[in-house]
Amino acid sequence: MTTETDLIEKPEAESDVPAIRVRGLVTGFGPQIVHDHLDLDVKRGEILGVVGGSGTGKSVLLKAIIGLITPMDGEIEINGVNQHRLVGDAAQAARREWGVLFQDGALFTSLTVAQNVQVPLREHFRLAEDLMDDIARSKISMAGLPLDAACKYPSDLSGGMRKRAALARALALDPSILFLDEPTAGLDPIGASAFDQLILDLKAALGLTVFLVTHDLDTLHTICDRVAVIAEKKVLTIGTLDEVARFDHPWVRDYFSGPRARAAGITSGKAKEV
Numbered sequence: 391m392t393t394e395t396d397l398i399e400k401p402e403a404e405s406d407v408p409a410i411r412v413r414g415l416v417t418g419f420g421p422q423i424v425h426d427h428l429d430l431d432v433k434r435g436e437i438l439g440v441v442g443g444s445g446t447g448k449s450v451l452l453k454a455i456i457g458l459i460t461p462m463d464g465e466i467e468i469n470g471v472n473q474h475r476l477v478g479d480a481a482q483a484a485r486r487e488w489g490v491l492f493q494d495g496a497l498f499t500s501l502t503v504a505q506n507v508q509v510p511l512r513e514h515f516r517l518a519e520d521l522m523d524d525i526a527r528s529k530i531s532m533a534g535l536p537l538d539a540a541c542k543y544p545s546d547l548s549g550g551m552r553k554r555a556a557l558a559r560a561l562a563l564d565p566s567i568l569f570l571d572e573p574t575a576g577l578d579p580i581g582a583s584a585f586d587q588l589i590l591d592l593k594a595a596l597g598l599t600v601f602l603v604t605h606d607l608d609t610l611h612t613i614c615d616r617v618a619v620i621a622e623k624k625v626l627t628i629g630t631l632d633e634v635a636r637f638d639h640p641w642v643r644d645y646f647s648g649p650r651a652r653a654a655g656i657t658s659g660k661a662k663e664v
C-alpha cells in the first residue's frame with residue numbers, strides 16, 4: 391500500500407547519484423545530427439567502455455560531456471551538477487572534477503612534461519613553484535614514467551610515454567572522473583596491456599570513475615566494468631561485456647563475433663552457436 395510518506399520525494403543518497411548522467415542529448419554539426427536524444431548513466435567508480443563504429447559519435451559524446459561541444463538539446467550532469475547552468479567560479483570548480491586524455495595526447499610540444507602537467511594547475515590555482523614541481527613529479531610517477539621524463543619534451547618520448555605524460559596531466563587536479571579517448575590506439579600489444587593495467591591500478595588507488603572510448607577489444611575484456619554501444623545516434627545497449635556481446639544487432643554481431651574478439655577471449659552467444 392502506498393502511504394503519504396512514500397510519496398514524499400526522498401533525496402538521493404550521494405552514492406546513488408551517477409558520476410555522469412546524460413538525458414535527451416542532441417548534438418550535430420549543420421544539418422548532420424550525431425546524437426538524437428541519447429541517454430546514458432555512468433556509475434560512480436566504474437570503468438565504462440564506449441564503443442561503436444567509426445563516426446558514430448563517441449568522441450563527440452565525450453566532448454559534449456566535458457563542455458567542448460555545445461549540445462543542441464539535453465541535460466548533462468556531472469556528480470549531480472547540471473553543467474549548463476554553471477558560470478564563473480562554479481564552472482571552474484566543476485571542471486576540476488574531471489581530467490581528460492585526448493586521442494592524440496594533445497601535449498604542448500614547446501613545454502616539458504612537467505610544464506605540461508602544470509598547465510591545469512596554473513589555470514586553477516596560484517601555487518609556489520616548488521610545490522608545483524612536487525605535484526608534477528608525483529603525477530609523473532603515478533603515470534608510471536621515470537622522474538627524468540619530467541624535463542623532457544614530448545618529441546623526446548616514445549608514443550607510450552607520451553600517453554603516460556598526457557595521463558599525468560589529466561591527473562593534475564586530482565579528478566574524480568577520467569575521460570580517455572582511445573588511450574591504447576597506436577601502442578604495441580605489450581604497451582597497450584601495460585597501459586590498461588595502469589588505468590586499473592589508478593582506478594583502484596584513487597577511486598576514479600573512467601569514461602573510456604575505445605576500439606580495443608582487449609581493453610574491454612580486461613578492465614571495463616560495463617560497455618556502452620553507440621549506434622543509430624543513441625546508446626544502443628549498455629551492460630556487462632557478456633550482456634552487450636549477446637545483443638542482437640548487426641554491428642554488435644560483427645564486432646563481438648569476429649576473429650579479433652575471439653582472440654581477446656570474447657564470444658557472443660551467437661558466436662558460440664557457430
Ligand SMILES: Nc1ncnc2c1ncn2[C@@H]1O[C@H](COP(=O)(O)OP(=O)(O)OP(=O)(O)O)[C@@H](O)[C@H]1O
Pocket residue numbers: 419424442443444445446447448449450451
Ligand atoms: N568539429 C566537427 N565539425 C563537424 N563535424 C564533426 C566535428 N567533430 C565531429 N564531427 C562529425 O561527427 C561525427 C562523429 O564524430 P566522432 O569523432 O565523435 O566519431 P567517433 O565515433 O569518435 O569515430 P572514430 O571511432 O572514428 O574516432 C562524424 O561524422 C564527424 O565527422
